[in-house]
Amino acid sequence: MANTWFSLRTSLLRPVARSISIAAHCRAKSTSTGTKKVTSKTAQTVKTVETVKVKSVRAGRAVKPDCIERFFARFPEFDYQPTAPFLDEFKRLKELKEWDDKGERREKSKLQEAMVEQFTVMYGREETDLLAWQRLCNALGVNPVPKTLHECRQLVSRTHVNLVDFIERRDPGQTVQKFASEEDLRRYTHETEKYYNRNAAKRRSSLLSRLLRHII
Incomplete structure (x- = not known):
């Protein structure tokens, strides 16, 4: 088996741009008093957006793992347990369906597609997205979180972690398990069968x- 994120930053900036546009339109039609009110409202909007942006890094973009749940929802006869490891649940499903x-x-290929999509929902999709890398650092328990893309990449790249563990992390305060060596990571990966499909990740x-490495 080949081993083997929606950018929050863009979506957060759109309300700011829209508010500024509305403020400019109002300034053209209002008195100076009205202009001050609109400008003040715009500043509040910017402040709110920035607050949300900071919180999103700290929270590690905690979301309900709906991509995995949607996969299992295709089998209404299966009693899916969302608090159990989903790969163990897949084994139970296999036994029930007698595939x-x-x-x-x-x-399994469909589940791996859902796993990749869940990673993008929780952390991000683009390798150039600083906020995505900061979420990964947060999941690793890094404090303070680096402020540059280069620093984040360096920190994550020299850490031995299984990337499937990132989407099994349900509690924002929980950090992802780290391993002392690549050999320890390799052993853990083989024992748990926690792999992504590299082709699905590339697509x-x-x-x-970028994060995936070959585990032999």
Whole structure:
């Protein structure tokens, strides 16, 4: 098996730009008093957006893992347990459905697509997105979180972690397990069978694709 994020920054900046545009329009039609009120409102909007941006890094973009849940929702006869490791749940599903090898490969491929998409929902999609890298640093328990893309990349790249653990992290205060060496990581990855599909990652997330390494 080949081993193997929606940019919050863009979506956050749009309300600011829109508020500034509205303020400019109002200034053309209002008195100086009205202008001051609109400008003040715009400043408040900017401040609110910046506050949300800071909180999003600290929280690690905690969201309900709906991409994984949607995969299992396709099987209403299966009693999916969302608090259990989803790869263990897949094994239970396989036993229930009695898939042959071809059926298991087909459904595992769909699950791996959902895993990649869940990573993008929780952390980001683009490898050039600073906020995405800062979320990863936050998940690793880094404090303070680096302020530059270069620093974030360096820190993450020299840390031995299993990337599937990032999407199993449900509590924003919980940090991802780190390993002392690549050998320890390799052993853990093989024992737990926690892999991403590299081709799916390449299609959907330049960030995840950059992070993946070959585990032999």
